[in-house]
Amino acid sequence: MKKKILFLCTGNSCRSQMAEGWAKKLKSNEFESYSAGIETHGLNPYVVKAMLEAGVDISKHQSKLLDALKDIVFDYVVTVCDNASKTCPVFPGKTEIIHKGFDDPPKLAKNEKTEEDKLKHYKRVRDEIRKFVERLPNSM
Numbered sequence: 001m002k003k004k005i006l007f008l009c010t011g012n013s014c015r016s017q018m019a020e021g022w023a024k025k026l027k028s029n030e031f032e033s034y035s036a037g038i039e040t041h042g043l044n045p046y047v048v049k050a051m052l053e054a055g056v057d058i059s060k061h062q063s064k065l066l067d068a069l070k071d072i073v074f075d076y077v078v079t080v081c082d083n084a085s086k087t088c089p090v091f092p093g094k095t096e097i098i099h100k101g102f103d104d105p106p107k108l109a110k111n112e113k114t115e116e117d118k119l120k121h122y123k124r125v126r127d128e129i130r131k132f133v134e135r136l137p138n139s140m
Contacts, residue, residue, distance in 0.1 A: 003075040003137070005031045008084045012037030012063040013044045015080040015102050018126050021051050021058040022133040031136070034074075036066040038087050044106060050122035054130070076137075080129070100132055 007019035016035035023033035040063040051058050066089065078098045079085040085099040105125045109118035 002030060002032050004072060005033050005076040005078065005136075006069065006072075006074045007033070007035040008066065008077055008079050009035075009037055009081040010083045011039050011041030012065075013041035014047050014105055014122075015125065015129065016084075017043060017047055017058055017061050017063075018051060018129045019078065019080055019133060020061065021056045022130050023136070025056050026130075026133055027136055034069055034072065035061070036064050036069055038066065038084055040065055046105065046109070046119055046122045047126075050119060050126045053123070054126060102128055102132075 005023060007016040007023070009016040012035055016037065020033050020035035023031055027033070042063050043058070043061055048059050073093060074091060074095050076096050076098060077091055078100055080100060080102050081104065082101050085101065091097065102125050103121070105122040108121040112118040112121070
């Protein structure tokens with residue numbers, strides 16, 4: 001039986017979306033993967049582009065609130081940003097909460113002038129998240 005894993009961040013626009021995409025591509029035989037946010041900020045177009053360049057199409061993903069998944073009992077909840085870790089709600093039962101923070105690409109890319117320079121931040125974090133997901137469940 002597959003374990004259910006939720007990747008949680010503030011806006012479900014970037015890091016949690018990357019993690020869900022990687023988990024679905026690399027670990028679908030082990031996990032049912034989901035992502036959500038404490039808030040919703042919409043799916044970041046740079047994330048879609050960076051993931052597509054790595055062979056993962058998340059263009060159909062939607063930014064969603066944690067409430068949208070309230071009926072699912074998760075085995076693991078991975079907070080991928082510090083804010084989500086600090087504001088993470090209590091999950092009932094056997095849910096294991098793990099924090100693995102990653103840099104915030106939109107914040108890093110904010111002052112970059114070119115699309116290429118902005119995208120490099122997304123690609124770096126994308127690759128860091130991939131390495132984390134590849135090692136699941138051992139990386140938890």
